[in-house]
Every structure is written in C-alpha cells, then in structure tokens.
Amino acid sequence: MPWQTKTATPHQTPNEPSPAIVVSHVTMQFKRAKDEATSLKELLVRTLRRQHRYEIFLALDDISFTIQPGEVVGIIGTNGSGKSTLLKIISGALIPTWGRVQVDRKKVQLLTLGTGFDPELTGRENVYLNGAIIGYPQKFIDQNYSAIVRFAELEGFMEEKVRNYSSGMVSRLGFAIATIRDTPEILILDEVLSVGDMFFRQKSEARIREMIHGGSTVLLVSHSTSVIENNCTRAIWIEKGHLRASGTPKEVCRAYEKLKEM
Structure with a gap:
C-alpha cells in the first residue's frame, strides 16, 4: 500500500532535505475483459453461464525513481504507456x-482538464x-468566478x-478552473498544455x-518534447509500462524521438 514517512532514505544524509516523491518498484495490473460481448443478449448469456474471460494487463512494471524538492520533472511516452x-x-x-x-499527499494537486464536467x-x-471535485470551497469559487470566466x-x-x-471551450474552462488557486507544494500536470x-x-x-517556477515540485506529462x-530540469521516459530512460530533458527527448522515427 502507499506509505508516508519522514525518515531518511537510504542515500540521504541527515542534512539533506527529504525527497518530495519516492516511487519504489511500482507495478500496476488491471483485469480486462477478453473477447467482449457484442450485444446485450450475448452479455446476458455469458453472465448466466459464467463464461466471461479476462486477461491481465500490465500498465506499469517495476517503476522506481526519486524526485527532490523543487525539481521539475517531465514524463514522456507514447499513448497507453502508463x-x-x-x-x-x-x-x-x-x-x-x-x-x-512515499509522498505527503496533503501537499499534492493533480491537475487534469474537464474531470467531472456534466454536459447537461x-x-x-x-x-x-x-471546483468542488478539485476541492475548492464554495466561498473560494464565489471569489474567483469572474477571474475564471475571464481567463x-x-x-x-x-x-x-x-x-x-x-471542445476548445470545454478545455479552456477546465484549465481556468484548475489553475486559479495558489500553486501547491507538489504539482502534477497531466497533459494540460494542449x-x-x-x-x-x-x-x-x-x-x-508561473506555477512551475514558483518553487513547487512539479511532475509534467506532455506529448510535446x-x-x-x-x-x-529532468525527464523520465515511460514506454509500455517500463521506465526506459531518466536524465536531462534533451537526452531523454532525443532518445524518445528516435523511437518515434523508427
């Protein structure tokens, strides 16, 4: 299970700050239907006969890395890579x-666009x-409503x-809502710059x-090198659930682009 601690990591001296995020051997499996039913009748028959078949999908396979306070780390990879x-x-x-x-989740904000929008x-x-889904109090939304609409x-x-x-209007509204608050200590951005x-x-x-350079620790997912x-300040390349590379943004992005050219 996820864990939190303030004890030093194995390579941390007493005078060094604690890492902001430590990901240790993270693996994620999902069970998904195999040969999905093509009609409601087929689904009911399979359910009654208990003929559902599933396969295990490995979304992440033994991922490990550490992020220090104040780092801005980009995560890149093709669609469906985890x-x-x-x-x-x-x-x-x-x-x-x-x-x-290992992370203090009270300091984390995950920023995605349009989560929880109701078209009706x-x-x-x-x-x-x-705003309520993100965690904004109603008073905060009242005070910032006009600024959200203007942005x-x-x-x-x-x-x-x-x-x-x-779709562009929905994206703009989602972005304005998600970025109206003060920058948190740990900011996670999932494809918000498109x-x-x-x-x-x-x-x-x-x-x-402005948010990135305000002193926060940032994880930024983007398809754009x-x-x-x-x-x-650093980049991590994840491909088909595996950590392929971690290093300078230039080095990692060049390696990723070479794969795309193949």
Whole structure:
C-alpha cells in the first residue's frame, strides 16, 4: 500500500532535505475483459453461464525513481504507456498492485482538464461542480468566478449548457478552473498544455510557467518534447509500462524521438 514517512532514505544524509516523491518498484495490473460481448443478449448469456474471460494487463512494471524538492520533472511516452496511471498512483487516486510511493499527499494537486464536467449543466454550474471535485470551497469559487470566466474567455457563454460548447471551450474552462488557486507544494500536470487555439496555448503555457517556477515540485506529462525541454530540469521516459530512460530533458527527448522515427 502507499506509505508516508519522514525518515531518511537510504542515500540521504541527515542534512539533506527529504525527497518530495519516492516511487519504489511500482507495478500496476488491471483485469480486462477478453473477447467482449457484442450485444446485450450475448452479455446476458455469458453472465448466466459464467463464461466471461479476462486477461491481465500490465500498465506499469517495476517503476522506481526519486524526485527532490523543487525539481521539475517531465514524463514522456507514447499513448497507453502508463503515464497517467503513474500520476494517479502518486496522487493517491489509485493504489498500485505492488510497490510503494512515499509522498505527503496533503501537499499534492493533480491537475487534469474537464474531470467531472456534466454536459447537461451550464458553464456556471460546471464551474461550481468541477471546483468542488478539485476541492475548492464554495466561498473560494464565489471569489474567483469572474477571474475564471475571464481567463477562459467565455464571457457571454456561462449560461449555455456545456453540451453546446466546442471542445476548445470545454478545455479552456477546465484549465481556468484548475489553475486559479495558489500553486501547491507538489504539482502534477497531466497533459494540460494542449488546450485551445494557438493564442490560448501561449496564455496557458505562461500560466503554467508561473506555477512551475514558483518553487513547487512539479511532475509534467506532455506529448510535446519541446514543452518538456523548455520547462523541465529532468525527464523520465515511460514506454509500455517500463521506465526506459531518466536524465536531462534533451537526452531523454532525443532518445524518445528516435523511437518515434523508427
């Protein structure tokens, strides 16, 4: 199970600060249906006959690394490689099958976009719903509502149902809600720099740079090697559940790009 401690790590001297995050031999398995039923009738027949077949999917395989306070670490890898699963384990949203994570989760904020949005509610209602899911008190949302709307550039659209929004509008609103608060000590960013048009991306990248360079420890997942190279002090490459490389952003991103070219 995940664990927390303030004791020194094996290679830590008494005068060194404790690591912000220690991921130790983390493995994550999921059970998924094999040969899924193609109709409700087939599903009912299989259920009655207990003919469901499952296979084990290994999302993460023995992942270990340490992040020191103040580091900005980029995580890169192709789709389905386990990056988001790893972030959810670190934030406490998932419990690993094996292995341990050392982190003070009271200091952690996992920033994802659009989690908990209800398309049948208005933009205004979704601000309060999404903010509550993130953990904002209603008073905080009341005080920052206008700033959220301005940053998302959605003045005049907040009484519309979100089902009528474009994907870019939803992303802008999700980003504005998620980044309105003060920067936490440990910030985990899951693909948040690909929102909206070019001009909004520039604005969102500037907002994230403010958060990153405010002294926080940051984990940043991105498909963009330029984002990793421009904003991170170290990079980790995870591919098909395995840790392939850890080092300088330039070295790791070059190795990753070579794989993509093959």
